[in-house]
Amino acid sequence: MAAASCLLTEDQFLCSICLSVFTDPVTTPCGHNFCKNCITEHWDINVPCLCPVCKEVFYTRPELRVNTLISEMAAQLRHEVQQKTNSSSSELQRATSEDVCCDICTGTKLKALKSCLVCLSSYCETHLEPHLTVTGLKKHQLISPVENLQGRICMKHDKPLELFCKTDQTCVCMLCMVLDHRTHDVVPLKKEYEEKNAELEKTESEIQQMIQRRRLKIQELKHSVNQSNKDADREIAEGVQVFTALRESVDRGLAEFTEMIKDKQRPTKKQAEGLIIELEQEILDLMKRSNELEQLSCSEDHLQFLQSFLSLKDAPPTKDWTDVSVRPPSYEGTVVTAVVELEKKLRKDIKNVFKVELKRVQQYAVDVTLDPETANPWLILSGDGKQVTFGDVNKNLQDSSSRFSYYASVLGKQSFTTGRFYYEVQVKGKSKWDLGVARESVNRKGQITLNPLNGYWTVSLRNGNEFKALADPCVRLSLKSKPEKMGVFVDYEEGLVSFYDVDAATLIYSFTGCSFTEKLYPFFNPCNNDGGKNSDPLVICPVQNHSELVH
Template sequence: MSAASCLLTEDQFLCSICLDVFTDPVAIPCGHNFCKTCITKDWDMNVPYQCPNCKEVFNTRPELQVNTFISEMAAQFRQSAQQKDSSSSSEQQAAKPGEVPCDVCTGTKLKALKSCLVCLASYCETHLEPHLTMSGLKRHQLIDPVENLEARMCMKHDKLLELFCKTDQMCVCMLCTVLDHKNHDVVPLKEDYEGKKAELGKTESEIQQMIQKRRLKIQEIKHSVELSEEDADREISDGVQVFTALKESVERSQAELIDTIKEKQRKTEKQAEGFIKELEQEISELKKRSTEVVQLSHSEDHLHLLQSFRTLNTAPPTKNWTGVRVSPPSYEGIVVRAVNQLEETLSKQMKKLLTEAELKRVQKSAVDVTLDPDTANPKLILSDDGKQVKHGDIRKDLPDNSERFDPCAIVLAKQSFSSGRFYYEVQVKEKTEWTLGVVRESINRKERIPLSPQNGCWMIWLRNENEYKALTDPPVLLSLKSQPERVGVFVDYEEGLVSFYDVDAAALIYSFTGCCFTEKLYPYFNPCLNAGGKNSAPLIISPVNHTE
């Protein structure tokens, strides 16, 4: 054994958790060794259970058994190390202020390593050796060094406090049990110590669970903040997009107003330029005639003057400019009309942008919806994936269960909702008639009933190819700019809101507000009659492609 121990190094006897020589070493399934107390505390604090060295995870907490062989080797190594250390400089082991000194040392008091509850003395490494090697002393109870061992003696009987009175909840000696604590519930200190230690372990475990719960709560709060930050960034982005578009519209309208005013001014200037040019031409002609008249008036040639007088005395042909005016263009009302037109444009554009932003928000509540064949009318044909339904004219032989709709050509989704928000989209392309919406669970499935919120139905329909209605009581005729090819259905259970959207146009079709939901809600689909193939296209539950 001594030969083998010489080949072993200190690192082989160190626990990787406490970095000290093994105390009650245990091996875990992956093969690594630790102090029993160290690995127990680690697993009490951390879940899942894993090896601190190789990080192997164990589904169930392994049972721990002390490895006696490694324990004995570690004890021998510790003893050998202690003997080696004791032969080194004793000054390094001298007790410092606050440390427990050895009661046996004379001269310089060395630092005590252990205190003996039987001897009521503390020992340094050297003076502790008999307690580690002598069979009689080995049975003494050693503890970490403590001062004032006399406090562990009964003040009244000067005996060791080695018992615990459960009745009075105090430590007592042997004489106390036959005198002051006679007939009390008294147990050895170790027995109550083990119980209290178990309670402390349980308390520690509960505290660790509380810590873990609070750590999880911190993660939850941080995650909520992250989600909030993402939502805030998206809202800012959407807001900037909306206001940028509105700003561009204002700038375009301003530019158009300026261009209109400038164009009016250009026309006025062009008209004035024409008049001025014509007047300057007449002035030029008049100046020429004036020169000729002056020259003739100074002529001494009687014949020439008389012959030319008739021609030069008559004024040249000119325009009568008396009634000619250049009137400044009228700008009255031009700014007001431009602002009114801008207001109308902005109103339409803002409504469209806000609807687009609203649609983007509700699309975040998208859910996966599939059709429930147990609710389908016997004449309906469902696709294998439960995403399409159409009317088949031929009645199938199906069980008449309580969930099935008959005689109405209706099918519900498998999914139901009793809280929160949900959204899904349905392709209605190439159909001439359809009905979509949500219904409460208790809707009458065996009779025809008026489709209205009073009867637990919130829906819209298409009839006669272009007649859209919201099925309120009475129904509301809807005026749509285009025929929807994809209809989005959004429900906010707590807010009592059911909204329908034209997904491709990013336009709101209709909203039921102020609804009072008290039951589960199911998505409702009615592809309507085949109409000789005219309405043969299916209703298709489409994947949600988030609006850009």
């Protein structure tokens, strides 16, 4: 074993993650070796699993087993290193090519313990003794051994660099201060060292905070991916439930539907993975900078500290990740879209499909009540805020910016700025009405044109049987039956407003691709009585199908 280990260098037994001799070494499928604990912790924070050396991607986490041969060789190497360390600890340390040598030693140069900034020499333990015992030499400034002590002498005046010019940001000697920098802000090196060291500590703290924020952002992105996976799985399951009832004629449609959902999910996952890789790279950069700053903060050499500090002054990454996020796509309406495409072949079964869809959106039911502060003075609202009808008397209410002054309209008290919501309104017995949602900033005074450009997403009934979607331009709706109860569903992020005939379980119309940027309110317009033909109220109804929802 010793012979085998001699054929390899010590570096070949170092884990590329912890940079120490292997402990329980394992081999990845790509052939690289790591400590078992190191690669396990590395993969715990990386999705998918990547080899830290060659960056090969493993979409399924490989099973790791200890490499017995490498483990035995690493143990032998640790034993040999320990023996060398023990045998050399009792010997007088000789200077190596990387050490600072004693300037006084003749023959074999010993390792210097200190350098004197007054004598401009470095001393081993023996030759350092006069500086520790002789009264005159005790006053000399000793520092950790450094090379090139001549670099600490002013080249112009041949005096020690003992001061720092804040104006020119450079180290100077006493004569420099008197002759060349007399009007400048000059302070002792130690004072500038202390100030810069304090600034360094602050920078280190800020970097640690940046690292923490990026780690939290990684967790947030991973959570978004997990939620997106759950949404995709739920949507696929619901699609399977719908298409199972139509299996004989819809097998091909089911496969296309499932693939469509997966295609919609892939960009979200890919985007999150890209952001995670970018964040991890920033963390590595910040950790590298943190290590450099930590090493510098331990320096007792004022000059070396300040010179190195200036080279590390570049700002760390400043990209603001606060608003970066991955929003899982919405899948509402995809089942309906797929079924509509098959409508010609599946007319007999289409109603069952819409029943499933309606039950699905009904799970987002919210409690809506009417807001009397917005109601036109001709309107009469019930005490529970659930019914509105056109009255015979203008109540001459005090006008306000929130009240509709011309059209017989009223808004719901509840507003929505995110997510999905659904409510139902009874329209039975009425010959005309308008229903939908409106944004907060809509015009409520004078004549109003109901369309999305003006902030209204509504459908209407006129003359008892003329149904329209009040888009721009209006869309005439051909319904097989007159609805007695309307359902209104909104997906804020997806920009979707859909209207349902609840009893027939059919989709009447959908506004798609909407851009919502402010609060949305339920909108109601019972219209005038029309000589008693339209005297029935609009009634906000409780959603009855909660116990039958498909999950």
